[in-house]
Amino acid sequence: MPARPTLDFWYDFASTYSYLSVMRIEELAEGAGVSIRWRPFLLGPIFAAQGWNNSPFNLFPAKGKYMWRDLERRCRKYDLPLKRPAPFPQNSLTAARIALAGRDAGWTPRFTRACFALQFGEGRSIQDEPVVVEALRQAGIDAQGALAASKSEEVKGRLKAETELAKSLGIFGAPAFVTQDGELFWGDDRLDDAIEWVAQ
Amino acid sequence: MPARPTLDFWYDFASTYSYLSVMRIEELAEGAGVSIRWRPFLLGPIFAAQGWNNSPFNLFPAKGKYMWRDLERRCRKYDLPLKRPAPFPQNSLTAARIALAGRDAGWTPRFTRACFALQFGEGRSIQDEPVVVEALRQAGIDAQGALAASKSEEVKGRLKAETELAKSLGIFGAPAFVTQDGELFWGDDRLDDAIEWVAQ
Numbered sequence: 001m002p003a004r005p006t007l008d009f010w011y012d013f014a015s016t017y018s019y020l021s022v023m024r025i026e027e028l029a030e031g032a033g034v035s036i037r038w039r040p041f042l043l044g045p046i047f048a049a050q051g052w053n054n055s056p057f058n059l060f061p062a063k064g065k066y067m068w069r070d071l072e073r074r075c076r077k078y079d080l081p082l083k084r085p086a087p088f089p090q091n092s093l094t095a096a097r098i099a100l101a102g103r104d105a106g107w108t109p110r111f112t113r114a115c116f117a118l119q120f121g122e123g124r125s126i127q128d129e130p131v132v133v134e135a136l137r138q139a140g141i142d143a144q145g146a147l148a149a150s151k152s153e154e155v156k157g158r159l160k161a162e163t164e165l166a167k168s169l170g171i172f173g174a175p176a177f178v179t180q181d182g183e184l185f186w187g188d189d190r191l192d193d194a195i196e197w198v199a200q
Numbered sequence: 201m202p203a204r205p206t207l208d209f210w211y212d213f214a215s216t217y218s219y220l221s222v223m224r225i226e227e228l229a230e231g232a233g234v235s236i237r238w239r240p241f242l243l244g245p246i247f248a249a250q251g252w253n254n255s256p257f258n259l260f261p262a263k264g265k266y267m268w269r270d271l272e273r274r275c276r277k278y279d280l281p282l283k284r285p286a287p288f289p290q291n292s293l294t295a296a297r298i299a300l301a302g303r304d305a306g307w308t309p310r311f312t313r314a315c316f317a318l319q320f321g322e323g324r325s326i327q328d329e330p331v332v333v334e335a336l337r338q339a340g341i342d343a344q345g346a347l348a349a350s351k352s353e354e355v356k357g358r359l360k361a362e363t364e365l366a367k368s369l370g371i372f373g374a375p376a377f378v379t380q381d382g383e384l385f386w387g388d389d390r391l392d393d394a395i396e397w398v399a400q
Contacts, residue, residue: 050260060250060372062370062371062372063372063373065370066370066372066384066386069384070385070386070390073393170262170265170266171262172260172262172263172266173263184266184269185270186266186270189387189389190270193273
Protein backbone atom coordinates (compact mmCIF):
# COMPACT_ATOMS: atom_id res chain seq x y z
CA MET A 1 0.00 0.00 0.00
CA PRO A 2 1.53 3.35 -0.98
CA ALA A 3 2.04 5.88 1.81
CA ARG A 4 -0.71 8.52 2.02
CA PRO A 5 0.37 11.94 0.76
CA THR A 6 1.29 14.19 3.67
CA LEU A 7 0.87 17.88 4.37
CA ASP A 8 2.67 19.75 7.14
CA PHE A 9 0.38 22.06 9.09
CA TRP A 10 2.25 24.83 10.91
CA TYR A 11 0.30 26.82 13.48
CA ASP A 12 0.77 29.10 16.46
CA PHE A 13 -1.60 28.73 19.40
CA ALA A 14 -2.10 32.51 19.56
CA SER A 15 -3.06 32.84 15.90
CA THR A 16 -6.67 33.68 15.12
CA TYR A 17 -6.72 32.31 11.59
CA SER A 18 -5.03 29.12 12.83
CA TYR A 19 -8.25 28.55 14.81
CA LEU A 20 -10.17 28.18 11.55
CA SER A 21 -7.70 25.70 10.11
CA VAL A 22 -7.38 23.69 13.32
CA MET A 23 -11.12 23.14 13.25
CA ARG A 24 -11.40 22.48 9.51
CA ILE A 25 -8.32 20.57 8.45
CA GLU A 26 -9.10 17.05 9.62
CA GLU A 27 -12.32 16.68 7.67
CA LEU A 28 -10.84 18.21 4.51
CA ALA A 29 -7.73 16.02 4.73
CA GLU A 30 -9.78 12.91 5.38
CA GLY A 31 -11.96 13.59 2.38
CA ALA A 32 -8.91 13.96 0.14
CA GLY A 33 -6.98 11.00 1.56
CA VAL A 34 -4.21 13.24 2.89
CA SER A 35 -2.33 12.81 6.18
CA ILE A 36 -1.64 15.91 8.26
CA ARG A 37 1.48 16.46 10.35
CA TRP A 38 0.57 18.92 13.10
CA ARG A 39 3.51 21.24 13.70
CA PRO A 40 3.02 23.85 16.43
CA PHE A 41 5.66 26.58 16.46
CA LEU A 42 6.13 30.11 17.77
CA LEU A 43 5.56 33.13 15.56
CA GLY A 44 7.02 35.48 18.19
CA PRO A 45 10.68 34.94 17.28
CA ILE A 46 9.87 35.24 13.57
CA PHE A 47 7.98 38.50 14.10
CA ALA A 48 10.78 39.78 16.37
CA ALA A 49 13.36 39.11 13.63
CA GLN A 50 11.51 41.56 11.38
CA GLY A 51 11.23 44.18 14.09
CA TRP A 52 7.76 43.43 15.47
CA ASN A 53 7.42 43.07 19.21
CA ASN A 54 3.69 42.38 19.12
CA SER A 55 1.04 40.92 16.83
CA PRO A 56 0.70 42.85 13.55
CA PHE A 57 -3.00 43.03 14.42
CA ASN A 58 -2.09 45.18 17.41
CA LEU A 59 0.75 47.07 15.72
CA PHE A 60 -1.48 48.07 12.78
CA PRO A 61 -4.90 49.00 14.23
CA ALA A 62 -6.83 49.16 10.93
CA LYS A 63 -5.60 45.67 10.10
CA GLY A 64 -6.51 44.43 13.56
CA LYS A 65 -10.00 45.90 13.48
CA TYR A 66 -10.55 44.29 10.09
CA MET A 67 -9.22 40.92 11.19
CA TRP A 68 -11.71 40.59 14.06
CA ARG A 69 -14.62 41.45 11.79
CA ASP A 70 -13.35 39.10 9.08
CA LEU A 71 -12.85 36.33 11.63
CA GLU A 72 -16.42 36.84 12.83
CA ARG A 73 -17.69 36.40 9.27
CA ARG A 74 -15.52 33.32 8.67
CA CYS A 75 -16.62 31.71 11.93
CA ARG A 76 -20.23 32.24 10.96
CA LYS A 77 -19.52 30.69 7.57
CA TYR A 78 -17.85 27.65 9.15
CA ASP A 79 -20.34 27.44 12.02
CA LEU A 80 -17.69 27.96 14.69
CA PRO A 81 -18.25 29.82 17.97
CA LEU A 82 -16.11 32.92 18.49
CA LYS A 83 -15.25 34.76 21.67
CA ARG A 84 -12.25 37.03 21.83
CA PRO A 85 -9.64 36.00 24.42
CA ALA A 86 -7.95 38.64 26.57
CA PRO A 87 -5.19 39.53 26.44
CA PHE A 88 -4.63 39.19 22.73
CA PRO A 89 -2.38 37.71 21.57
CA GLN A 90 -2.03 35.07 24.25
CA ASN A 91 1.41 33.82 25.16
CA SER A 92 1.44 30.51 23.34
CA LEU A 93 4.63 29.01 24.76
CA THR A 94 3.05 26.62 27.27
CA ALA A 95 0.44 25.31 24.85
CA ALA A 96 3.01 24.82 22.08
CA ARG A 97 5.31 22.84 24.39
CA ILE A 98 2.44 20.66 25.57
CA ALA A 99 1.35 20.01 22.01
CA LEU A 100 4.88 18.94 21.08
CA ALA A 101 5.04 16.69 24.13
CA GLY A 102 2.19 14.69 22.59
CA ARG A 103 3.83 14.17 19.24
CA ASP A 104 5.04 10.63 19.72
CA ALA A 105 1.91 9.49 21.58
CA GLY A 106 -0.24 11.01 18.83
CA TRP A 107 -2.50 13.28 20.86
CA THR A 108 -1.22 16.60 19.49
CA PRO A 109 -4.29 17.17 17.25
CA ARG A 110 -6.78 16.33 20.02
CA PHE A 111 -5.12 18.65 22.51
CA THR A 112 -4.75 21.39 19.90
CA ARG A 113 -8.44 21.32 19.01
CA ALA A 114 -9.51 21.40 22.67
CA CYS A 115 -7.13 24.26 23.39
CA PHE A 116 -8.20 26.39 20.41
CA ALA A 117 -11.87 25.73 21.21
CA LEU A 118 -11.37 27.02 24.76
CA GLN A 119 -9.38 30.04 23.61
CA PHE A 120 -11.35 31.30 20.63
CA GLY A 121 -14.67 29.53 21.13
CA GLU A 122 -15.02 30.44 24.82
CA GLY A 123 -12.54 33.31 25.20
CA ARG A 124 -10.49 31.51 27.85
CA SER A 125 -6.88 32.41 28.60
CA ILE A 126 -4.62 29.54 27.56
CA GLN A 127 -1.73 31.32 29.26
CA ASP A 128 -3.20 30.03 32.52
CA GLU A 129 -2.18 26.50 33.45
CA PRO A 130 -5.65 25.47 34.67
CA VAL A 131 -7.05 26.17 31.19
CA VAL A 132 -4.47 24.03 29.37
CA VAL A 133 -5.06 21.33 31.99
CA GLU A 134 -8.76 21.56 31.16
CA ALA A 135 -7.95 21.16 27.47
CA LEU A 136 -5.82 18.10 28.22
CA ARG A 137 -8.61 16.55 30.28
CA GLN A 138 -11.23 17.26 27.62
CA ALA A 139 -8.97 15.52 25.14
CA GLY A 140 -8.65 12.51 27.44
CA ILE A 141 -4.94 13.00 28.11
CA ASP A 142 -3.10 12.46 31.41
CA ALA A 143 -2.65 16.13 32.35
CA GLN A 144 0.07 15.77 34.96
CA GLY A 145 2.18 13.54 32.73
CA ALA A 146 1.77 15.88 29.77
CA LEU A 147 2.65 18.96 31.80
CA ALA A 148 5.77 17.30 33.19
CA ALA A 149 6.88 16.19 29.72
CA SER A 150 6.25 19.67 28.34
CA LYS A 151 8.75 21.08 30.79
CA SER A 152 11.54 18.68 29.81
CA GLU A 153 14.66 19.95 28.07
CA GLU A 154 13.88 17.67 25.18
CA VAL A 155 10.52 19.27 24.45
CA LYS A 156 11.86 22.78 24.96
CA GLY A 157 14.60 22.05 22.43
CA ARG A 158 12.09 20.50 20.05
CA LEU A 159 10.02 23.70 19.99
CA LYS A 160 13.09 25.83 19.34
CA ALA A 161 14.13 23.55 16.50
CA GLU A 162 10.65 23.56 14.99
CA THR A 163 10.50 27.34 15.08
CA GLU A 164 13.93 27.58 13.43
CA LEU A 165 12.81 25.11 10.78
CA ALA A 166 9.63 27.10 10.13
CA LYS A 167 11.71 30.21 9.57
CA SER A 168 14.09 28.42 7.22
CA LEU A 169 11.11 27.16 5.21
CA GLY A 170 10.13 30.78 4.59
CA ILE A 171 7.18 30.77 6.98
CA PHE A 172 6.31 34.30 8.11
CA GLY A 173 2.78 33.84 9.46
CA ALA A 174 0.27 31.23 10.57
CA PRO A 175 -1.34 29.02 9.65
CA ALA A 176 1.03 27.78 6.97
CA PHE A 177 0.98 24.57 4.97
CA VAL A 178 4.05 22.97 3.44
CA THR A 179 4.01 20.10 0.96
CA GLN A 180 6.68 17.42 0.72
CA ASP A 181 7.95 19.06 -2.48
CA GLY A 182 8.45 22.35 -0.63
CA GLU A 183 5.38 24.26 -1.75
CA LEU A 184 4.33 26.83 0.85
CA PHE A 185 0.75 28.00 1.33
CA TRP A 186 -0.09 30.74 3.81
CA GLY A 187 -3.35 31.35 5.60
CA ASP A 188 -6.58 29.50 6.21
CA ASP A 189 -7.69 30.82 2.81
CA ARG A 190 -5.15 28.50 1.17
CA LEU A 191 -5.94 25.35 3.16
CA ASP A 192 -8.11 23.87 0.42
CA ASP A 193 -5.51 24.64 -2.26
CA ALA A 194 -2.75 23.06 -0.17
CA ILE A 195 -4.70 19.85 0.32
CA GLU A 196 -5.59 19.72 -3.37
CA TRP A 197 -1.91 20.22 -4.28
CA VAL A 198 -0.87 17.28 -2.13
CA ALA A 199 -3.74 15.00 -3.14
CA GLN A 200 -2.95 15.26 -6.85
CA MET B 201 -37.05 49.07 -11.54
CA PRO B 202 -35.04 48.93 -8.33
CA ALA B 203 -31.41 50.11 -8.49
CA ARG B 204 -28.88 47.31 -8.84
CA PRO B 205 -26.94 46.63 -5.65
CA THR B 206 -23.54 48.31 -5.78
CA LEU B 207 -20.08 47.35 -4.54
CA ASP B 208 -17.16 49.76 -4.27
CA PHE B 209 -13.93 48.30 -5.61
CA TRP B 210 -10.83 50.03 -4.23
CA TYR B 211 -7.54 49.27 -5.93
CA ASP B 212 -4.02 50.60 -6.36
CA PHE B 213 -2.39 50.32 -9.77
CA ALA B 214 0.82 49.00 -8.20
CA SER B 215 -0.90 46.21 -6.26
CA THR B 216 -0.30 42.65 -7.42
CA TYR B 217 -3.43 41.14 -5.94
CA SER B 218 -5.48 44.00 -7.40
CA TYR B 219 -4.48 42.58 -10.79
CA LEU B 220 -6.44 39.42 -10.04
CA SER B 221 -9.56 41.33 -9.00
CA VAL B 222 -9.36 43.79 -11.89
CA MET B 223 -9.44 40.87 -14.30
CA ARG B 224 -12.11 38.87 -12.42
CA ILE B 225 -14.60 41.33 -11.02
CA GLU B 226 -16.69 42.23 -14.04
CA GLU B 227 -17.78 38.70 -14.85
CA LEU B 228 -18.51 37.85 -11.22
CA ALA B 229 -20.49 41.04 -10.70
CA GLU B 230 -22.43 40.57 -13.92
CA GLY B 231 -23.35 37.03 -12.92
CA ALA B 232 -24.66 38.25 -9.56
CA GLY B 233 -26.46 41.32 -10.88
CA VAL B 234 -24.17 43.68 -8.96
CA SER B 235 -22.83 47.04 -10.18
CA ILE B 236 -19.20 47.87 -9.47
CA ARG B 237 -17.88 51.34 -8.68
CA TRP B 238 -14.20 51.38 -9.66
CA ARG B 239 -12.26 53.46 -7.14
CA PRO B 240 -8.53 53.79 -7.78
CA PHE B 241 -6.56 55.23 -4.86
CA LEU B 242 -3.00 55.35 -3.56
CA LEU B 243 -1.77 52.94 -0.92
CA GLY B 244 1.49 54.85 -0.50
CA PRO B 245 0.17 57.51 1.90
CA ILE B 246 -1.65 54.83 3.92
CA PHE B 247 1.50 52.71 4.20
CA ALA B 248 3.54 55.82 5.04
CA ALA B 249 1.17 56.65 7.90
CA GLN B 250 2.03 53.32 9.53
CA GLY B 251 5.76 53.82 9.03
CA TRP B 252 6.30 51.93 5.77
CA ASN B 253 8.21 53.72 3.02
CA ASN B 254 7.98 50.81 0.59
CA SER B 255 5.76 47.85 -0.27
CA PRO B 256 5.46 45.37 2.61
CA PHE B 257 6.51 42.77 0.03
CA ASN B 258 9.88 44.50 -0.21
CA LEU B 259 10.15 45.41 3.47
CA PHE B 260 9.51 41.80 4.56
CA PRO B 261 11.43 39.55 2.16
CA ALA B 262 9.88 36.22 3.22
CA LYS B 263 6.44 37.71 2.63
CA GLY B 264 7.53 39.11 -0.73
CA LYS B 265 9.02 35.85 -1.92
CA TYR B 266 5.84 34.05 -0.94
CA MET B 267 3.60 36.63 -2.63
CA TRP B 268 5.24 36.18 -6.03
CA ARG B 269 4.93 32.41 -5.84
CA ASP B 270 1.35 32.64 -4.64
CA LEU B 271 0.49 35.11 -7.40
CA GLU B 272 1.98 32.72 -9.94
CA ARG B 273 -0.29 29.95 -8.67
CA ARG B 274 -3.36 32.21 -8.64
CA CYS B 275 -2.68 33.45 -12.17
CA ARG B 276 -2.43 29.87 -13.38
CA LYS B 277 -5.71 29.09 -11.64
CA TYR B 278 -7.45 32.07 -13.25
CA ASP B 279 -5.70 31.61 -16.58
CA LEU B 280 -4.03 35.02 -16.49
CA PRO B 281 -0.56 35.78 -17.90
CA LEU B 282 2.03 36.96 -15.38
CA LYS B 283 5.26 38.82 -15.91
CA ARG B 284 6.87 40.75 -13.11
CA PRO B 285 7.25 44.48 -13.75
CA ALA B 286 10.45 46.27 -12.78
CA PRO B 287 10.81 48.19 -10.64
CA PHE B 288 8.34 46.81 -8.17
CA PRO B 289 6.24 48.42 -6.90
CA GLN B 290 5.60 50.81 -9.76
CA ASN B 291 4.76 54.41 -8.99
CA SER B 292 1.02 54.35 -9.55
CA LEU B 293 0.29 58.09 -9.39
CA THR B 294 -0.04 58.76 -13.14
CA ALA B 295 -2.22 55.73 -13.80
CA ALA B 296 -4.49 56.50 -10.84
CA ARG B 297 -5.01 60.09 -12.00
CA ILE B 298 -5.80 58.98 -15.52
CA ALA B 299 -8.26 56.40 -14.25
CA LEU B 300 -10.04 59.05 -12.20
CA ALA B 301 -10.13 61.37 -15.20
CA GLY B 302 -12.32 58.77 -16.91
CA ARG B 303 -14.84 58.49 -14.13
CA ASP B 304 -17.58 60.68 -15.58
CA ALA B 305 -17.10 59.41 -19.13
CA GLY B 306 -17.24 55.84 -17.87
CA TRP B 307 -13.99 54.47 -19.27
CA THR B 308 -12.21 53.91 -15.93
CA PRO B 309 -12.73 50.09 -16.00
CA ARG B 310 -11.53 49.75 -19.61
CA PHE B 311 -8.39 51.79 -19.01
CA THR B 312 -7.73 49.99 -15.73
CA ARG B 313 -7.89 46.55 -17.32
CA ALA B 314 -5.61 47.56 -20.19
CA CYS B 315 -3.11 49.12 -17.81
CA PHE B 316 -2.99 46.11 -15.44
CA ALA B 317 -2.68 43.74 -18.39
CA LEU B 318 0.36 45.64 -19.67
CA GLN B 319 1.94 45.86 -16.22
CA PHE B 320 1.44 42.36 -14.83
CA GLY B 321 0.65 40.40 -17.98
CA GLU B 322 3.54 41.81 -20.02
CA GLY B 323 5.83 43.24 -17.33
CA ARG B 324 5.67 46.78 -18.76
CA SER B 325 6.45 49.85 -16.68
CA ILE B 326 3.30 51.92 -16.22
CA GLN B 327 5.41 54.66 -14.69
CA ASP B 328 6.41 55.54 -18.27
CA GLU B 329 3.97 57.79 -20.11
CA PRO B 330 4.18 55.87 -23.42
CA VAL B 331 2.90 52.77 -21.65
CA VAL B 332 -0.15 54.46 -20.15
CA VAL B 333 -0.77 56.06 -23.54
CA GLU B 334 -0.68 52.58 -25.04
CA ALA B 335 -3.21 51.41 -22.44
CA LEU B 336 -5.48 54.35 -23.29
CA ARG B 337 -5.27 53.59 -27.02
CA GLN B 338 -5.94 49.88 -26.48
CA ALA B 339 -9.02 50.87 -24.51
CA GLY B 340 -10.18 53.13 -27.33
CA ILE B 341 -9.78 56.35 -25.36
CA ASP B 342 -8.52 59.71 -26.66
CA ALA B 343 -5.05 59.59 -25.10
CA GLN B 344 -4.12 63.26 -25.33
CA GLY B 345 -7.44 64.38 -23.89
CA ALA B 346 -7.19 61.87 -21.05
CA LEU B 347 -3.62 62.86 -20.21
CA ALA B 348 -4.49 66.53 -20.14
CA ALA B 349 -7.51 65.92 -17.91
CA SER B 350 -5.42 63.75 -15.58
CA LYS B 351 -3.11 66.71 -14.93
CA SER B 352 -5.94 69.07 -13.95
CA GLU B 353 -6.21 70.35 -10.41
CA GLU B 354 -9.66 68.81 -10.24
CA VAL B 355 -8.43 65.29 -10.87
CA LYS B 356 -5.42 65.70 -8.58
CA GLY B 357 -7.76 66.80 -5.82
CA ARG B 358 -10.12 63.94 -6.57
CA LEU B 359 -7.34 61.38 -6.06
CA LYS B 360 -6.31 62.95 -2.76
CA ALA B 361 -9.90 62.92 -1.57
CA GLU B 362 -10.40 59.31 -2.63
CA THR B 363 -7.25 58.22 -0.79
CA GLU B 364 -8.38 60.07 2.34
CA LEU B 365 -11.79 58.45 2.09
CA ALA B 366 -10.22 54.99 1.70
CA LYS B 367 -8.23 55.57 4.87
CA SER B 368 -11.29 56.75 6.79
CA LEU B 369 -13.16 53.62 5.67
CA GLY B 370 -10.48 51.53 7.39
CA ILE B 371 -8.80 50.39 4.17
CA PHE B 372 -5.19 49.33 4.80
CA GLY B 373 -4.40 47.29 1.68
CA ALA B 374 -5.62 46.55 -1.82
CA PRO B 375 -7.79 45.33 -3.34
CA ALA B 376 -10.58 46.19 -0.92
CA PHE B 377 -14.33 45.96 -1.37
CA VAL B 378 -16.83 48.06 0.54
CA THR B 379 -20.57 47.53 0.57
CA GLN B 380 -23.17 50.28 0.85
CA ASP B 381 -23.82 49.19 4.44
CA GLY B 382 -20.14 49.70 5.29
CA GLU B 383 -18.91 46.11 5.24
CA LEU B 384 -15.21 45.94 4.33
CA PHE B 385 -13.61 42.96 2.58
CA TRP B 386 -9.86 42.87 1.95
CA GLY B 387 -8.00 40.97 -0.72
CA ASP B 388 -8.82 39.19 -3.94
CA ASP B 389 -9.60 36.16 -1.74
CA ARG B 390 -12.68 37.98 -0.45
CA LEU B 391 -14.01 39.20 -3.81
CA ASP B 392 -16.55 36.41 -4.10
CA ASP B 393 -17.75 36.91 -0.52
CA ALA B 394 -18.11 40.66 -1.08
CA ILE B 395 -20.23 40.18 -4.18
CA GLU B 396 -22.35 37.58 -2.44
CA TRP B 397 -22.87 39.95 0.52
CA VAL B 398 -24.14 42.68 -1.78
CA ALA B 399 -26.26 40.43 -3.99
CA GLN B 400 -28.26 39.07 -1.07
